[in-house]
Amino acid sequence: MSDARDPRSPIGAEDEGVVAASAAVMGAEPVLLSTGARSQWLDVWDQFKTHKGALIGAAIFLAIVAVVALGPLVWDPELGIKSNIRARNEGMSLAHPFGTDQLGRDIFARMMAGGRVSLAVGLTAMFLSVVIGTLIGVLAGYFRALDGALMRFTDLFLALPLLPLLLVMVLLFREPLTAVFGVETGIFLLIVSAIGITSWMQTARIVRGEVLALKEREFVLAARSIGTPSRRVITRHVLPNVLSPIMVSATLGIATAIITESALSFLGLGFPPDFPTWGRLLNDGVPYLEQYPERVFWPGIAISLVVLSINYVGDGLRDALDPRIRGR
Amino acid sequence: MLTFTFRRLIFAIPTLLFIALVIFLLLELAPGDPMANVPLTVPPEVKEQMRQALGLGEPAPIRFWKWIVQFFWIEPLNIFDHLFGTGFAEGKLRIISWQNRAPVFIVIAERIPQTLWVVGTAYVVAILIAIPVGIYSAYRQYSIFDQAGTFVTMIGFSVPPFFSGVLVIVIFAVQLRWFPSIYDTTHVVDDWDAFVFQLRQMFLPVMVLALQITSQLSRFMRASMLDNLGQDYVRTARAKGLRERSVVMIHVLRNSMIPVVTVIALGIPQVFGGAIITEQVFKVNGIGQLLITAIQANDLPMVQTLTFIFAVLIVLFNLIADVLYGILDPRIRYE
Numbered sequence: 001m002s003d004a005r006d007p008r009s010p011i012g013a014e015d016e017g018v019v020a021a022s023a024a025v026m027g028a029e030p031v032l033l034s035t036g037a038r039s040q041w042l043d044v045w046d047q048f049k050t051h052k053g054a055l056i057g058a059a060i061f062l063a064i065v066a067v068v069a070l071g072p073l074v075w076d077p078e079l080g081i082k083s084n085i086r087a088r089n090e091g092m093s094l095a096h097p098f099g100t101d102q103l104g105r106d107i108f109a110r111m112m113a114g115g116r117v118s119l120a121v122g123l124t125a126m127f128l129s130v131v132i133g134t135l136i137g138v139l140a141g142y143f144r145a146l147d148g149a150l151m152r153f154t155d156l157f158l159a160l161p162l163l164p165l166l167l168v169m170v171l172l173f174r175e176p177l178t179a180v181f182g183v184e185t186g187i188f189l190l191i192v193s194a195i196g197i198t199s200w201m202q203t204a205r206i207v208r209g210e211v212l213a214l215k216e217r218e219f220v221l222a223a224r225s226i227g228t229p230s231r232r233v234i235t236r237h238v239l240p241n242v243l244s245p246i247m248v249s250a251t252l253g254i255a256t257a258i259i260t261e262s263a264l265s266f267l268g269l270g271f272p273p274d275f276p277t278w279g280r281l282l283n284d285g286v287p288y289l290e291q292y293p294e295r296v297f298w299p300g301i302a303i304s305l306v307v308l309s310i311n312y313v314g315d316g317l318r319d320a321l322d323p324r325i326r327g328r
Numbered sequence: 329m330l331t332f333t334f335r336r337l338i339f340a341i342p343t344l345l346f347i348a349l350v351i352f353l354l355l356e357l358a359p360g361d362p363m364a365n366v367p368l369t370v371p372p373e374v375k376e377q378m379r380q381a382l383g384l385g386e387p388a389p390i391r392f393w394k395w396i397v398q399f400f401w402i403e404p405l406n407i408f409d410h411l412f413g414t415g416f417a418e419g420k421l422r423i424i425s426w427q428n429r430a431p432v433f434i435v436i437a438e439r440i441p442q443t444l445w446v447v448g449t450a451y452v453v454a455i456l457i458a459i460p461v462g463i464y465s466a467y468r469q470y471s472i473f474d475q476a477g478t479f480v481t482m483i484g485f486s487v488p489p490f491f492s493g494v495l496v497i498v499i500f501a502v503q504l505r506w507f508p509s510i511y512d513t514t515h516v517v518d519d520w521d522a523f524v525f526q527l528r529q530m531f532l533p534v535m536v537l538a539l540q541i542t543s544q545l546s547r548f549m550r551a552s553m554l555d556n557l558g559q560d561y562v563r564t565a566r567a568k569g570l571r572e573r574s575v576v577m578i579h580v581l582r583n584s585m586i587p588v589v590t591v592i593a594l595g596i597p598q599v600f601g602g603a604i605i606t607e608q609v610f611k612v613n614g615i616g617q618l619l620i621t622a623i624q625a626n627d628l629p630m631v632q633t634l635t636f637i638f639a640v641l642i643v644l645f646n647l648i649a650d651v652l653y654g655i656l657d658p659r660i661r662y663e
Contacts, residue, residue, distance in 0.1 A: 155343070156343055156346050156347070159343055159347060159639065159642050159643050159646065160347060160350065160639060160642075161597070161601055161635055161638030161639050161641075161642060162601065163601045163604055163605075164601065164604070164619055164631075164634065164635040164638050165350075165351070165354070165635060167619070167620070167623050168351075168354060168355070168623065168631055168635060169354065171623050171626070171631075172354065172355065172357075255486070259488045262488060262490070263488060263490060263605055266490040266605065266608075267604075267605065267608060267620060268624070269623065279490075282490065282491065282494070283490075286494060289494065289497065289498060289502065290502050293498045293502065296491075296494050296495075296498070297495075300487075300490075300491035300494065300495065301491075303488060303491060304483075304486050304487040304488070304491055307485075307486040307487075307488070308482060308483065308485075308486035308487075311482055311485055311486055312482065
């Protein structure tokens with residue numbers, strides 16, 4: 001995706017190329033091009049750094065992801081699966097940093113396993129919802145013939161009672177899907193797609209608005225006048241320029257997806273018992289609330305911390321990506 | 329304005345029909361026989377009655393039509409009969425719950441007061457807190473109060489109700505023993521002590537719900553105030569020597585309230601949805617908990633009807649918000 005017209009544009013990572021292309025196309029200001037070495041992402045990063053909350057949020061989020069992803073290399077994941085009745089209901093200790101549960105399973109190991117599932121659900125569901133939202137938003141914004149129909153469709157989706165529908169979807173399709181794909185994959189697919197297809201509406205609306213404005217800009221006109229087909233105009237000129245709102249809504253989408261998954265698991269309609277996710281662990285801890293409140297705290301704090309840090313990152317990203325607030 | 333309202337009302341009908349269709353098809357696409365889950369102890373004649381009430385065995389469009397008729401015609405007739413003692417709906421088949429073989433709407437009517445009490449109080453409390461907080465943090469932007477407020481609203485956004493609920497139970501019910509952790513729905517308020525007890529048992533669920541709503545509303549109120557504080561008319565008002573209090577509390581506040589009022593209207597159905605989790609945590613047996621138990625018991629007519637009621641609420645409050653916006657803001661007149 002590197003741009004031949006600008007020899008200094010960095011070649012390599014996919015998105016850098018995309019941005020360089022868009023910068024070159026937008027580059028009515030030759031001043032910006034002649035400074036060369038400075039990519040748009042450096043500007044964004046500089047701006048992002050000034051938002052202290054976002055920086056701390058990003059650090060916390062990455063730390064949690066690192067612990068959850070790399071933890072099993074250091075900490076035996078078997079500890080979270082095998083029950084050990086003699087060591088049950090233990091408090092915090094060096095052997096079990098978060099204690100053990102009513103079956104003597106190590107809660108730290110279970111938290112890491114649960115985090116992997118919760119984060120995976122969050123990321124995949126976010127990806128799905130952003131893809132659907134962007135597709136519908138771009139189509140509605142770019143092609144006037146589709147606009148009315150697609151936006152009515154979005155409005156209808158916005159009027160759906162989402163949580164009840166999610167619960168109903170999980171109730172109805174849990175068994176057939178687990179029969180086909182097995183328990184873990186089946187429920188993962190079910191929950192990810194259920195969350196994905198019920199959360200794309202905001203992204204679609206934002207993207208449509210941006211595309212409507214972009215469509216009128218000169219560079220799109222220029223591209224069209226040299227006979228670029230719509231498909232290429234969209235992928236080459238429109239999409240790179242709506243990247244920032246998409247990124248912001250993707251960030252916030254992870255948070256929503258994680259909360260929704262935990263809510264489903266908490267209500268007992270998410271992943272099956274014995275299959276730890278943060279919401280499930282929280283739900284499992286509730287009966288022991290009076291004796292061992294910490295069992296509810298760990299997953300609850302993990303969910304809240306992840307969501308809080310993601311919200312801050314989203315806030316910082318919005319500031320950094322919006323040129324109107326950029327700088328002073 | 330009237331034509332606009334009328335037009336929106338007309339658009340609401342296909343929306344509702346579409347949602348009804350989605351819910352119906354979702355339950356329709358679900359594999360398996362819906363009657364297979366009915367316990368064997370249910371006598372055959374009741375089973376037959378239930379089959380008829382569902383219209384099972386007939387093609388899907390006819391069943392859909394029957395459900396719609398039951399929901400929009402027979403059930404309202406029953407409510408009318410109940411209120412005025414007439415007998416229009418006698419002998420007509422109502423939507424029957426599979427779980428307790430009673431008409432779905434009777435069960436729902438039993439549960440609605442609890443939900444309304446808890447959710448309604450929470451919403452009022454949240455509005456009363458959010459508006460002053462929003463006004464002050466916008467007026468003193470970037471002050472310590474504003475920063476703290478922003479942080480608290482971020483937490484209110486991020487901590488899901490199933491955690492904040494459990495958290496307040498541990499703190500206030502288990503450790504401090506100030507409030508009961510479980511909502512006693514059989515409690516009757518007949519004297520002062522009973523009223524105090526009612527307040528105490530409502531405190532925790534209301535607090536959890538109100539925290540969530542407050543954080544959204546105060547964010548919005550703040551943004552809306554900030555938009556207006558920079559306007560020219562504010563400078564004019566100050567320039568002509570109005571007291572600061574009347575500039576902020578009358579000129580700015582009135583204009584800032586326009587979008588906030590619509591957001592408040594739009595948020596009401598969402599609160600019903602969010603209350604599902606809070607009701608579950610505090611064991612309030614409102615309609616949210618009814619939905620969960622119905623889902624767990626595979627009680628499809630109940631699930632179908634409740635989900636649709638939530639949808640009706642959303643569409644209704646969207647309509648109210650649109651109309652309110654037109655009434656409050658003369659600049660926006662849809663002709």
